[in-house]
Amino acid sequence: MASIDITGVSKIYPGAAGRSVTGIDLTIADGEFIVLVGPSGCGKSTLLRMVAGLEDITEGEIRIAGRRVNDLEPADRDIAMVFQNYALYPHMTVRENMAYGLKNRKTPRDVIEARVAEAARMLELGPYLDRKPRALSGGQRQRVAMGRAIVRQPAAFLFDEPLSNLDAKLRVSMRGEIRRLQKRLGTTSIYVTHDQLEAMTLADRLVVLNGGRIEQVGTPLDIYHHPASTFVASFIGSPAMNLIDAEVSGNRVVIGDQAITLAAPVQGIGGPAVLGIRAEDLHPAPSGLLFRVDLVEELGAQRLVHGHVSGQGLTLALSPAHPLSETMTIAPAGPALHFFDVGTGRRIGDTAAARTGAGVMA
Amino acid sequence: MTSAVARTGVGRSPDRLISLLLLPVALIALGPILRLLAEGLGYGEGLTFAHVGEVMGRNSTRIALWHSLVTAGGGTVISVLIGAAFAFVVALTDIRAKAALVFCLMIPMMIPPQITALAWMQMMGPSSVLLKTLGIAPPMGSPQPLRSAGGIALLLGIQHAAIVFLTLRAGLRMIPADLVEAARMSGARGWRVWGRIVLPLSLPSLAAGAAMTFVTALGNFGIPAMLGIPARYSTLPTLIYQRLTGMGPSVLPEVAVLALLIGAVAIAGVLLSRLMLSRRSLGLVGLSGRPLALALGSARIWVEAGLWAFIFLILVLPLLALLATSLVPAYGVPLTFGSATFDAWNEVLLRQPVTRRAYANSLLLAGLASVILMAVALPLAWVMSRRPTIWTRAVDTLVDLPYALPGVVLAIACILAFMRIPFTGITLYGTLWIILIAYLARFLVVMLRPVQAAIGQLDPAMEEAAASAGARLGRRLWRIVLPLAAPSAAAGAILVFLTAVNELTVSALLWSSGTETLGVVIFNLEDSGETVMASALAMSIVVLVIALMGCVQIGAARLPKGVVPWQN
Numbered sequence: 054m055a056s057i058d059i060t061g062v063s064k065i066y067p068g069a070a071g072r073s074v075t076g077i078d079l080t081i082a083d084g085e086f087i088v089l090v091g092p093s094g095c096g097k098s099t100l101l102r103m104v105a106g107l108e109d110i111t112e113g114e115i116r117i118a119g120r121r122v123n124d125l126e127p128a129d130r131d132i133a134m135v136f137q138n139y140a141l142y143p144h145m146t147v148r149e150n151m152a153y154g155l156k157n158r159k160t161p162r163d164v165i166e167a168r169v170a171e172a173a174r175m176l177e178l179g180p181y182l183d184r185k186p187r188a189l190s191g192g193q194r195q196r197v198a199m200g201r202a203i204v205r206q207p208a209a210f211l212f213d214e215p216l217s218n219l220d221a222k223l224r225v226s227m228r229g230e231i232r233r234l235q236k237r238l239g240t241t242s243i244y245v246t247h248d249q250l251e252a253m254t255l256a257d258r259l260v261v262l263n264g265g266r267i268e269q270v271g272t273p274l275d276i277y278h279h280p281a282s283t284f285v286a287s288f289i290g291s292p293a294m295n296l297i298d299a300e301v302s303g304n305r306v307v308i309g310d311q312a313i314t315l316a317a318p319v320q321g322i323g324g325p326a327v328l329g330i331r332a333e334d335l336h337p338a339p340s341g342l343l344f345r346v347d348l349v350e351e352l353g354a355q356r357l358v359h360g361h362v363s364g365q366g367l368t369l370a371l372s373p374a375h376p377l378s379e380t381m382t383i384a385p386a387g388p389a390l391h392f393f394d395v396g397t398g399r400r401i402g403d404t405a406a407a408r409t410g411a412g413v414m415a
Numbered sequence: 416m417t418s419a420v421a422r423t424g425v426g427r428s429p430d431r432l433i434s435l436l437l438l439p440v441a442l443i444a445l446g447p448i449l450r451l452l453a454e455g456l457g458y459g460e461g462l463t464f465a466h467v468g469e470v471m472g473r474n475s476t477r478i479a480l481w482h483s484l485v486t487a488g489g490g491t492v493i494s495v496l497i498g499a500a501f502a503f504v505v506a507l508t509d510i511r512a513k514a515a516l517v518f519c520l521m522i523p524m525m526i527p528p529q530i531t532a533l534a535w536m537q538m539m540g541p542s543s544v545l546l547k548t549l550g551i552a553p554p555m556g557s558p559q560p561l562r563s564a565g566g567i568a569l570l571l572g573i574q575h576a577a578i579v580f581l582t583l584r585a586g587l588r589m590i591p592a593d594l595v596e597a598a599r600m601s602g603a604r605g606w607r608v609w610g611r612i613v614l615p616l617s618l619p620s621l622a623a624g625a626a627m628t629f630v631t632a633l634g635n636f637g638i639p640a641m642l643g644i645p646a647r648y649s650t651l652p653t654l655i656y657q658r659l660t661g662m663g664p665s666v667l668p669e670v671a672v673l674a675l676l677i678g679a680v681a682i683a684g685v686l687l688s689r690l691m692l693s694r695r696s697l698g699l700v701g702l703s704g705r706p707l708a709l710a711l712g713s714a715r716i717w718v719e720a721g722l723w724a725f726i727f728l729i730l731v732l733p734l735l736a737l738l739a740t741s742l743v744p745a746y747g748v749p750l751t752f753g754s755a756t757f758d759a760w761n762e763v764l765l766r767q768p769v770t771r772r773a774y775a776n777s778l779l780l781a782g783l784a785s786v787i788l789m790a791v792a793l794p795l796a797w798v799m800s801r802r803p804t805i806w807t808r809a810v811d812t813l814v815d816l817p818y819a820l821p822g823v824v825l826a827i828a829c830i831l832a833f834m835r836i837p838f839t840g841i842t843l844y845g846t847l848w849i850i851l852i853a854y855l856a857r858f859l860v861v862m863l864r865p866v867q868a869a870i871g872q873l874d875p876a877m878e879e880a881a882a883s884a885g886a887r888l889g890r891r892l893w894r895i896v897l898p899l900a901a902p903s904a905a906a907g908a909i910l911v912f913l914t915a916v917n918e919l920t921v922s923a924l925l926w927s928s929g930t931e932t933l934g935v936v937i938f939n940l941e942d943s944g945e946t947v948m949a950s951a952l953a954m955s956i957v958v959l960v961i962a963l964m965g966c967v968q969i970g971a972a973r974l975p976k977g978v979v980p981w982q983n
């Protein structure tokens with residue numbers, strides 16, 4: 054059980070031109086489940102491996118339970134890691150794999166046995182304890198890797214894309230299992246993934262990384278509803294948030310040759326801006342924007358309607374009950390408009406934008 | 416319908432013609448070995464083991480067998496120590512200049528064993544020019560320490576360390592870095608990670624490398640010949656040589672049994688090695704990630720210094736000693752700036768007819784072998800890859816045999832087979848051709864494997880595209896397969912050339928006056944006390960070998976994986 058404090062941490066790989074990870078500040082509370090999410094190459098693994106002690110920390114400081122760990126060996130940091138490729142020792146049985154870390158720490162034999170038995174029970178690995186890893190299925194290997202981390206009773210768990218080698222269905226069930234286990238043990242965890250759905254469902258708090266920097270930190274819902282930048286807006290949520298060029302003046306938002314009128318003026322914005330609207334926040338309405346339909350994707354419970362408004366692409370998520378036609382009038386519902394700066398992509402203006410009373414400009 | 420069948424028939428017929436190539440290949444590569452087997456089993460006198468029993472019962476046989484096992488075993492231990500240490504450091508840590516280090520470690524294996532022995536004798540012992548020049552030579556009359564079982568084992572060990580190195584390094588490359596990181600996170604440090612994780616996972620590779628080293632050391636002729644014969648310490652290969660040169664072809668039935676004896680031990684070793692190699696891939700779970708690069712930190716510079724000092728000791732120092740000897744006016748004279756002379760070099764390279772003839776013979780044999788094998792290997796590899804049948808697979812497995820078997824075994828087999836060619840009155844014994852045929856059989860696999868690697872990586876769709884564009888098989892091979900496989904074939908040809916120039920064992924038994932090879936002449940020069948000339952000739956060969964290796968090394972980056980044996 055421990056908190057983890059990351060202050061001003063950067064990483065420059067030997068021989069690399071610039072920083073792979075830049076100025077990370079993050080405080081992780083005891084027992085918290087933090088998910089690092091971002092596109093490939095954004096530095097998630099690098100940050101995680103610096104916490105683990107597998108990479109040197111170029112700048113800044115990492116503290117685990119208040120203790121500075123920059124110069125500590127991985128072995129001395131009291132953390133356990135679950136690897137993407139499981140990293141099970143192929144020459145040891147499941148039991149030996151789980152016991153190995155405890156043996157290294159000279160744990161008494163009866164304690165080792167008790168903990169391995171307990172972990173095997175939790176993970177339903179009892180029947181496989183005397184098998185070698187090669188005689189296990191992917192999901193079972195994944196559970197052994199988890200078990201190996203659990204038996205150590207470490208201060209923190211680190212996961213680097215642990216589910217990415219499993220098929221989709223197994224991934225969903227293992228996701229639930231990891232979450233339950235973490236809640237039950239209450240162990241501080243950092244979890245790396247590039248799958249935003251996995252990130253949303255697992256995290257107490259999400260950390261969205263982009264190009265080695267933190268883009269936004271917050272609870273999954275907070276980030277979903279208040280993305281701090283166009284990057285976050287398009288990365289979190291599926292389908293991605295619609296981002297279109299607009300011109301704001303007072304309570305009018307002009308999109309090409311059309312406009313919507315808001316109930317109240319948008320605070321602090323005037324002129325060009327990027328307007329963000331989630332697909333499920335757009336609905337057919339008696340009056341609103343003229344939407345031309347290009348393509349319909351049927352997902353069963355939902356249908357995604359792709360089309361455009363004044364030449365700008367837009368996607369709607371509609372219930373299959375709605376009738377479809379070549380052109381529709383649509384309007385955003387609820388506090389659903391997000392505005393971003395055209396240059397920096399940062400969020401601007403009043404977050405809970407406005408009520409709509411939209412109208413079409415001739 | 417009929418026309419379609421007929422057309423396929425026509426389209427296929429050149430393929431069948433190519434398959435006919437298997438026949439001469441099998442005949443040359445395997446015929447002599449079968450003939451040897453027949454001889455051992457009393458060919459001509461009915462199937463009998465009486466003959467085998469008689470030869471095996473002799474004291475000289477048992478002593479030579481014992482000596483062979485002792486020196487090859489000792490050599491293997493030394494190879495394992497050197498090769499494993501280098502492999503672990505090169506594959507697992509972040510030392511610098513790995514390519515240069517590996518290249519230097521390979522040189523001892525690529526220079527002929529008799530040159531290794533000659534060079535080391537020039538480095539140690541009472542008449543070493545180097546030691547005399549430095550004023551630290553042991554007193555005259557004290558024995559040459561290398562002329563002993565220990566000396567033979569030491570040099571065998573150094574000569575073959577690269578085999579262990581290459582096999583083990585390939586195995587280590589297959590260990591995912593994750594495994595070591597997981598162990599480090601589990602609280603294991605330094606040596607414990609190595610002992611509990613890396614070592615157990617690399618043991619099969621190590622065992623396979625050791626078995627191959629043992630087989631190679633067992634068949635080595637150059638080192639026990641140079642060191643053992645003067646000390647009356649016989650191994651099986653030198654016993655066969657002494658018998659055959661002393662008594663002539665009349666002892667063939669007897670030496671055939673001896674050859675079969677080494678052959679049997681060697682095949683057991685090869686099979687053991689294969690078994691081990693097939694084991695090593697089973698255990699690894701998941702994909703292998705980044706290769707390991709354990710940071711040595713401040714110890715790195717010391718590790719690097721240690722490795723290079725070792726290379727200096729086993730490679731540079733002996734070659735310096737050899738060079739020093741080649742530059743003195745007479746054996747035993749210390750080397751000074753005043754006394755240094757290129758007389759011996761002049762003599763061996765420009766004047767002596769024997770050495771000049773040997774150079775011509777060796778270069779001709781090596782050149783012919785490379786060219787012929789290149790011409791054979793291309794279509795052969797193509798058939799094996801594109802039209803596999805039970806026969807191609809059989810030939811694929813069996814062509815390893817003439818290379819894996821000790822050279823003496825092949826030499827005896829060739830003498831038996833070509834002494835009197837069946838159904839004709841022709842004999843090849845005593846001509847250059849018998850050596851050439853032996854080389855073709857022995858080095859086919861050296862040429863074939865790189866070409867196979869290259870053709871295996873070609874997309875068959877490319878040829879199909881050409882075929883659908885109407886290109887006949889011959890044209891396709893010429894215009895598509897050949898250009899793409901050419902770099903690998905060239906590398907293979909250089910390797911064949913190198914190995915053939917270095918070759919002593921086969922030619923030592925097959926030569927006769929006029930068909931000496933370089934290996935034979937060095938041996939004969941040293942045998943007759945012409946150490947300075949032997950050194951000059953040896954040194955010139957070392958230069959040639961290193962230059963050829965350099966050519967391969969320079970081209971290595973542009974060749975497919977697996978072509979250059981000492982590359983990844």
Ligand SMILES: Nc1ncnc2c1ncn2[C@@H]1O[C@H](COP(=O)(O)OP(=O)(O)OP(=O)(O)O)[C@@H](O)[C@H]1O
Pocket residue numbers: 066067069073091092093094095096097098099100247
């Ligand atoms: N050993 C290394 N040496 C140099 N650069 C590296 C090294 N490892 C990673 N990088 C670079 O650092 C950046 C971040 O890499 P990292 O592995 O942390 O990405 P990631 O977010 O985990 O991506 P992925 O989702 O693909 O695993 C990348 O640009 C990568 O090229």
Ligand SMILES: [Mg+2]
Pocket residue numbers: 097098099
């Ligand atoms: Mg990663």
